Amino acid sequence: TARRLAEEREQFRSEADQLLATEAMQLVMISQRAEELQACREEVERLKSQGVEQSTLARRQSQEIRHQKQEIEELRGEVLRKEAAAARLQEARTGLVLSENQRQFLLEQRRASSKGLNALHTQLESHILRLQKHSDELRGELG
DSSP states (O other), X not given: OHHHHHHHHHHHHHHHHHHHHHHHHHHXXXXXXXXXXXXXXXXXXXXXXXXXXXXXXXXXXXXXXXXXHHHHHHHHHHHHHHXXXXXXXXXXXXXXXXXXXXXXXXXXXXXXXXXXXXXXXXXXXXXXXXXXXXXXXXXXXXX
Protein backbone atom coordinates (compact mmCIF):
# COMPACT_ATOMS: atom_id res chain seq x y z
CA THR A 1 0.00 0.00 0.00
CA ALA A 2 2.80 2.42 0.68
CA ARG A 3 4.25 1.47 -2.62
CA ARG A 4 0.96 1.91 -4.27
CA LEU A 5 0.56 5.32 -2.69
CA ALA A 6 4.05 6.25 -3.88
CA GLU A 7 3.15 5.10 -7.41
CA GLU A 8 -0.14 7.02 -7.32
CA ARG A 9 1.69 10.03 -5.97
CA GLU A 10 4.24 9.71 -8.77
CA GLN A 11 1.44 9.31 -11.32
CA PHE A 12 -0.32 12.40 -9.90
CA ARG A 13 2.92 14.33 -10.07
CA SER A 14 3.42 13.21 -13.65
CA GLU A 15 -0.17 14.11 -14.58
CA ALA A 16 0.16 17.41 -12.69
CA ASP A 17 3.42 18.17 -14.55
CA GLN A 18 1.72 17.33 -17.83
CA LEU A 19 -1.25 19.54 -16.90
CA LEU A 20 1.08 22.36 -15.87
CA ALA A 21 3.04 21.95 -19.11
CA THR A 22 -0.22 21.97 -21.12
CA GLU A 23 -1.49 24.99 -19.21
CA ALA A 24 1.88 26.74 -19.69
CA MET A 25 1.65 26.05 -23.45
CA GLN A 26 -1.92 27.33 -23.47
CA LEU A 27 -0.83 30.46 -21.57
CA VAL A 28 1.97 31.02 -24.11
CA MET A 29 -0.53 30.55 -26.96
CA ILE A 30 -3.05 32.86 -25.25
CA SER A 31 -0.31 35.43 -24.74
CA GLN A 32 0.70 35.17 -28.41
CA ARG A 33 -2.97 35.47 -29.45
CA ALA A 34 -3.36 38.50 -27.20
CA GLU A 35 -0.30 40.11 -28.81
CA GLU A 36 -1.67 39.30 -32.27
CA LEU A 37 -5.07 40.70 -31.27
CA GLN A 38 -3.44 43.88 -29.95
CA ALA A 39 -1.42 44.20 -33.17
CA CYS A 40 -4.66 43.73 -35.17
CA ARG A 41 -6.42 46.38 -33.07
CA GLU A 42 -3.53 48.79 -33.61
CA GLU A 43 -3.63 48.06 -37.36
CA VAL A 44 -7.41 48.64 -37.40
CA GLU A 45 -6.96 51.97 -35.58
CA ARG A 46 -4.19 52.97 -37.98
CA LEU A 47 -6.37 52.07 -40.96
CA LYS A 48 -9.34 53.94 -39.47
CA SER A 49 -7.15 57.00 -38.95
CA GLN A 50 -5.79 56.69 -42.46
CA GLY A 51 -9.36 56.31 -43.79
CA VAL A 52 -10.45 59.45 -41.95
CA GLU A 53 -7.47 61.35 -43.35
CA GLN A 54 -8.24 60.13 -46.87
CA SER A 55 -11.91 60.99 -46.44
CA THR A 56 -11.01 64.47 -45.24
CA LEU A 57 -8.60 64.90 -48.14
CA ALA A 58 -11.24 63.67 -50.61
CA ARG A 59 -13.77 66.15 -49.16
CA ARG A 60 -11.24 68.97 -49.42
CA GLN A 61 -10.41 68.03 -53.01
CA SER A 62 -14.11 67.80 -53.86
CA GLN A 63 -14.69 71.27 -52.41
CA GLU A 64 -11.71 72.62 -54.32
CA ILE A 65 -13.04 71.09 -57.55
CA ARG A 66 -16.47 72.64 -56.93
CA HIS A 67 -14.78 75.99 -56.26
CA GLN A 68 -12.73 75.71 -59.46
CA LYS A 69 -15.85 74.79 -61.46
CA GLN A 70 -17.58 77.87 -60.08
CA GLU A 71 -14.60 80.04 -61.02
CA ILE A 72 -14.60 78.54 -64.52
CA GLU A 73 -18.32 79.29 -64.90
CA GLU A 74 -17.75 82.86 -63.71
CA LEU A 75 -14.88 83.25 -66.18
CA ARG A 76 -17.04 81.84 -68.99
CA GLY A 77 -19.73 84.38 -68.13
CA GLU A 78 -17.17 87.16 -68.14
CA VAL A 79 -15.81 86.00 -71.50
CA LEU A 80 -19.35 85.95 -72.94
CA ARG A 81 -20.01 89.46 -71.61
CA LYS A 82 -16.74 90.72 -73.07
CA GLU A 83 -17.46 89.03 -76.41
CA ALA A 84 -20.90 90.66 -76.48
CA ALA A 85 -19.34 94.04 -75.63
CA ALA A 86 -16.74 93.53 -78.37
CA ALA A 87 -19.52 92.68 -80.86
CA ARG A 88 -21.43 95.84 -79.86
CA LEU A 89 -18.22 97.86 -80.21
CA GLN A 90 -17.63 96.38 -83.65
CA GLU A 91 -21.23 97.23 -84.64
CA ALA A 92 -20.70 100.77 -83.38
CA ARG A 93 -17.45 101.05 -85.37
CA THR A 94 -19.21 99.74 -88.47
CA GLY A 95 -21.95 102.30 -87.89
CA LEU A 96 -19.37 105.05 -87.52
CA VAL A 97 -17.64 104.00 -90.73
CA LEU A 98 -20.97 104.03 -92.54
CA SER A 99 -21.82 107.40 -91.06
CA GLU A 100 -18.43 108.77 -92.07
CA ASN A 101 -18.90 107.40 -95.59
CA GLN A 102 -22.33 109.00 -95.80
CA ARG A 103 -20.95 112.27 -94.45
CA GLN A 104 -18.19 112.22 -97.06
CA PHE A 105 -20.72 111.46 -99.78
CA LEU A 106 -23.01 114.30 -98.65
CA LEU A 107 -20.05 116.65 -98.40
CA GLU A 108 -19.02 115.78 -101.97
CA GLN A 109 -22.63 116.26 -103.10
CA ARG A 110 -22.73 119.64 -101.36
CA ARG A 111 -19.43 120.66 -102.97
CA ALA A 112 -20.67 119.53 -106.36
CA SER A 113 -23.98 121.34 -105.92
CA SER A 114 -22.13 124.44 -104.65
CA LYS A 115 -19.95 124.40 -107.74
CA GLY A 116 -23.07 124.00 -109.86
CA LEU A 117 -24.83 126.82 -108.02
CA ASN A 118 -21.78 129.05 -108.32
CA ALA A 119 -21.67 128.35 -112.05
CA LEU A 120 -25.39 129.05 -112.38
CA HIS A 121 -25.02 132.21 -110.28
CA THR A 122 -22.16 133.40 -112.45
CA GLN A 123 -24.13 132.56 -115.58
CA LEU A 124 -27.21 134.38 -114.19
CA GLU A 125 -25.13 137.48 -113.37
CA SER A 126 -23.68 137.37 -116.86
CA HIS A 127 -27.16 137.19 -118.38
CA ILE A 128 -28.37 140.04 -116.15
CA LEU A 129 -25.43 142.21 -117.20
CA ARG A 130 -26.11 141.46 -120.86
CA LEU A 131 -29.81 142.25 -120.40
CA GLN A 132 -28.97 145.50 -118.61
CA LYS A 133 -26.54 146.40 -121.39
CA HIS A 134 -29.11 145.49 -124.01
CA SER A 135 -31.78 147.49 -122.13
CA ASP A 136 -29.42 150.49 -122.02
CA GLU A 137 -28.79 150.17 -125.76
CA LEU A 138 -32.54 150.01 -126.46
CA ARG A 139 -33.18 153.07 -124.28
CA GLY A 140 -30.41 154.91 -126.11
CA GLU A 141 -32.01 154.08 -129.47
CA LEU A 142 -35.46 155.10 -128.27
CA GLY A 143 -34.51 158.15 -126.49
